[in-house]
Amino acid sequence: MRKVPRAALLCVAAAVSLSACAAGAGKSDQSGGPAAAPGKDDQFSLTVWSNFSGREQAEVTKALESFKEKYPNAEIKHEGSQDDDKITAGIRSGNPPDVALSFATDNIGQFCSSGSFQDLKPYIERDGVDLSQITDAVRSYTEYKGTRCAMPLLSDVYGLYYNKDMLAAAGISEPPKTTAELLDYAKRTTKKAPDGSIEVAGFLPTMLFYANRPPIWAPNFGAKWEGPDGKSSLATPEWAEMLKFQKELVDFYGYDNLERFRAGLGQEYSADHAFHQKKIAMMMDGEYRTAFLKDQAPDVRFGTAPFPTIKPELYGVGFTTGTIMGVPKGAKNAGAAWELVKHLSFDTETIVDLANGIKNIPSTKAALADPRLEVDENFKTFIDLAQSGKLQGNPVTPIGDAHIKAIGDFATSWQAGKVPDLMAGLAEVDKQVDDRIAKSGK
Amino acid sequence: MTATLDRVDAARTAPARGRSRARARHRLTVLALMAPAAVGFTVFFGYPLVATVVFSFTDYDLINPPEWVGFANYAYMLRDELFLTAVHNTLWFVVALTVLRVVFALGVASVVARLKSGVGLVRTLCYLPSLAPPVAATLVFFLVLRPNEGPLDKLLGWFGVESPLWFADPAWSKPGIAAVMLWVSGDLMIIILAAILDVPQEQYEAAELDGAGVVRRWWHITLPTISPVLLFGVVNSIIVALQLFTQAVVAGSAASGAADITGNTRYLGFPENSTLTFPVWLYTQGFRYFDMGYASAMATVLFVISFAATALLVQRMRKATHQEEGGPGA
Numbered sequence: 188m189r190k191v192p193r194a195a196l197l198c199v200a201a202a203v204s205l206s207a208c209a210a211g212a213g214k215s216d217q218s219g220g221p222a223a224a225p226g227k228d229d230q231f232s233l234t235v236w237s238n239f240s241g242r243e244q245a246e247v248t249k250a251l252e253s254f255k256e257k258y259p260n261a262e263i264k265h266e267g268s269q270d271d272d273k274i275t276a277g278i279r280s281g282n283p284p285d286v287a288l289s290f291a292t293d294n295i296g297q298f299c300s301s302g303s304f305q306d307l308k309p310y311i312e313r314d315g316v317d318l319s320q321i322t323d324a325v326r327s328y329t330e331y332k333g334t335r336c337a338m339p340l341l342s343d344v345y346g347l348y349y350n351k352d353m354l355a356a357a358g359i360s361e362p363p364k365t366t367a368e369l370l371d372y373a374k375r376t377t378k379k380a381p382d383g384s385i386e387v388a389g390f391l392p393t394m395l396f397y398a399n400r401p402p403i404w405a406p407n408f409g410a411k412w413e414g415p416d417g418k419s420s421l422a423t424p425e426w427a428e429m430l431k432f433q434k435e436l437v438d439f440y441g442y443d444n445l446e447r448f449r450a451g452l453g454q455e456y457s458a459d460h461a462f463h464q465k466k467i468a469m470m471m472d473g474e475y476r477t478a479f480l481k482d483q484a485p486d487v488r489f490g491t492a493p494f495p496t497i498k499p500e501l502y503g504v505g506f507t508t509g510t511i512m513g514v515p516k517g518a519k520n521a522g523a524a525w526e527l528v529k530h531l532s533f534d535t536e537t538i539v540d541l542a543n544g545i546k547n548i549p550s551t552k553a554a555l556a557d558p559r560l561e562v563d564e565n566f567k568t569f570i571d572l573a574q575s576g577k578l579q580g581n582p583v584t585p586i587g588d589a590h591i592k593a594i595g596d597f598a599t600s601w602q603a604g605k606v607p608d609l610m611a612g613l614a615e616v617d618k619q620v621d622d623r624i625a626k627s628g629k
Numbered sequence: 630m631t632a633t634l635d636r637v638d639a640a641r642t643a644p645a646r647g648r649s650r651a652r653a654r655h656r657l658t659v660l661a662l663m664a665p666a667a668v669g670f671t672v673f674f675g676y677p678l679v680a681t682v683v684f685s686f687t688d689y690d691l692i693n694p695p696e697w698v699g700f701a702n703y704a705y706m707l708r709d710e711l712f713l714t715a716v717h718n719t720l721w722f723v724v725a726l727t728v729l730r731v732v733f734a735l736g737v738a739s740v741v742a743r744l745k746s747g748v749g750l751v752r753t754l755c756y757l758p759s760l761a762p763p764v765a766a767t768l769v770f771f772l773v774l775r776p777n778e779g780p781l782d783k784l785l786g787w788f789g790v791e792s793p794l795w796f797a798d799p800a801w802s803k804p805g806i807a808a809v810m811l812w813v814s815g816d817l818m819i820i821i822l823a824a825i826l827d828v829p830q831e832q833y834e835a836a837e838l839d840g841a842g843v844v845r846r847w848w849h850i851t852l853p854t855i856s857p858v859l860l861f862g863v864v865n866s867i868i869v870a871l872q873l874f875t876q877a878v879v880a881g882s883a884a885s886g887a888a889d890i891t892g893n894t895r896y897l898g899f900p901e902n903s904t905l906t907f908p909v910w911l912y913t914q915g916f917r918y919f920d921m922g923y924a925s926a927m928a929t930v931l932f933v934i935s936f937a938a939t940a941l942l943v944q945r946m947r948k949a950t951h952q953e954e955g956g957p958g959a
Contacts (some may be wrong), residue, residue: 271916272916275691275692275916275919278692279691279692293917294917294919297690297919301690301691301692301693301919302692302693303692395885395896395899396885396886397886446794446797446798447776447777447794448777449797450775450776450777450794450795450796450797450798450884451775451776451777451778452886453886454883454886454887454888455886455887516692585919586918586919586920587917587918587919588917589917589918592896592897592898592913595896596711596898596901596902599900599901600901603901619710622708623918626701626705626920626923627690627919627920628688
């Protein structure tokens with residue numbers, strides 16, 4: 188590929204906004220190696236952008252303030268409700284925050300490969316940071332093709348939630364461990380009205396509703412995103428088994444019947460959530476739901492367990508994701524920013540306090556084992572999963588979440604009975620994903 | 630003789646110079662007055678337009694310098710299945726909204742214009758929804774139409790009628806969004822109402838004397854007189870439909886149970902990409918997949934199509950109006 192003729196670009200840029208283009212064409216921030224750390228008594232200020240809001244933003248601010256124990260004269264400005272679009276716009280305009288927190292790991296491939304987030308390797312090597320303190324799955328979703336441009340700020344782990352009373356009423360004493368058991372229990376706990384409409388769904392199988400998303404389900408079916416050749420690998424028996432399991436349950440309810448039931452359910456993070464309202468007996472969700480249930484539906488007697496798996500030997504696997512932190516390109520105080528990122532990533536006391544505050548899973552092994560971590564019976568399921576070493580992170584690509592949307596779209600067509608040939612359809616999705624990645628040129 | 634000639638030249642030249650200076654001053658004044666608008670036009674329309682076209686021929690991830698790829702982005706449109714889905718969805722809205730908005734606004738305005746009392750109240754009630762923020766308006770409709778729980782479903786249930794799933798059903802999600810757009814079209818209704826009230830009363834009185842009834846008066850007097858305003862309504866509705874974004878995103882997110890989620894976890898196009906409009910897909914490409922080159926190509930295509938369609942429409946309607954008024958070819 189050739190560079191755009193300079194004259195043409197200059198022509199375009201002449202009207203205005205040299206600054207807008209300058210952010211994209213700027214020189215590497217790390218041409219001279221890692222920026223120096225501030226002195227202990229230096230006065231400096233850092234701007235932090237995150238997508239937290241309300242109570243959670245206050246907890247994160249408290250964690251940021253703990254940085255002052257190391258640097259008493261630091262001033263930290265925490266701005267919440269800043270999503271990835273705003274972070275990218277800030278970098279482009281040459282006015283990024285010093286530290287950016289991204290809620291999703293979908294964009295890590297782009298952040299690392301484009302240089303949006305600075306490569307942290309020089310800092311890690313200079314300071315001799317031991318990355319093995321971070322659990323394996325969390326390490327995997329904070330880097331892309333060997334470029335570590337982000338660090339984790341806690342993590343989310345997904346498992347099974349079940350309503351103890353509903354299972355007991357159906358004569359079930361233990362949560363399901365295999366998907367065959369889940370299918371059986373879902374049928375036994377489902378309640379239908381005399382007209383056939385669903386009153387309570389044992390397990391809601393609708394894809395793309397609540398946490399029913401392909402990346403979250405995939406580990407429990409042994410489904411992988413890439414083959415050994417690095418290409419998309421969805422046309423495999425594992426993915427097919429996952430979708431067949433889902434379709435079997437959809438067919439049990441009847442697609443139209445299920446859709447009518449689902450369309451009346453509340454929003455995911457509202458008190459109207461179907462599990463809070465006792466309209467579903469079992470579901471897949473993250474550890475944060477324990478806090479929501481305690482706050483919004485204290486009368487629901489629930490238990491948690493690893494999500495059932497297609498094969499018994501897989502039991503104990505699960506999906507993990509989490510908030511990531513990076514030092515954006517053009518950060519004004521990169522040296523101090525890295526110190527803050529390091530503090531939030533590895534200071535056990537800070538991590539434990541924050542995990543207790545927003546009920547997320549610590550991302551370091553030391554914090555996971557810390558006795559100060561508040562762990563009740565239900566939260567312990569997720570701590571155990573995090574320590575199991577069997578978690579699988581989000582697939583990292585340079586195309587955002589395009590691959591997740593592709594398989595999600597396919598799954599919704601499949602559940603609606605619009606896919607005549609499952610394997611051929613999956614092969615077509617593989618082709619779309621590979622084509623998309625090839626187009627990105629990364 | 631010479632002196633005479635010189636005097637004549639001087640007499641002619643002095644006022645000519647004065648007029649020339651006056652014209653120059655006039656031009657300068659006009660230019661000075663136009664300058665702010667011209668600068669604004671260049672900065673906020675001209676530059677982005679040219680930049681978009683240039684970027685459409687590049688691979689551009691928003692961070693690194695764009696790289697020239699020729700027509701690759703345009704060629705990719707042919708392989709991008711969701712591009713056609715987005716085109717189809719947006720065309721649906723262009724046709725449906727253009728017809729429905731204009732007819733709905735014209736109908737309401739015609740009724741309001743004939744009211745003898747309470748005109749102010751009715752006019753205000755019809756206009757108020759257009760002031761509602763798009764997100765709030767869409768969520769209101771989502772809650773009202775929500776199956777099993779919404780008031781409309783309960784109302785229909787009393788009569789034994791099962792309501793559609795609206796935003797949760799790919800066959801009904803677009804009509805659901807169209808209903809939101811109609812509810813907030815009070816601004817167009819007010820413009821058409823003003824045009825109707827502006828029709829000279831003498832024409833109605835003359836037609837009435839000739840025995841024309843209400844319908845004939847409306848058809849032969851009201852409609853032709855307000856046709857330029859209706860043309861504006863048509864063009865405005867096409868643009869509204871081509872730019873449909875917020876309502877589609879909010880409706881899809883709420884239907885997927887994710888109205889309270891921000892950022893990438895929000896699922897765009899739900900259900901089954903029936904709410905994936907052209908601007909939504911363009912935004913997804915540019916800001917979620919970081920492919921601003923392809924997004925620019927899509928924007929260029931959208932601009933060319935909308936410009937051509939609008940120009941053609943305006944030309945046709947002008948010609949029709951001209952013929953109506955007895956111009957050549959009438």
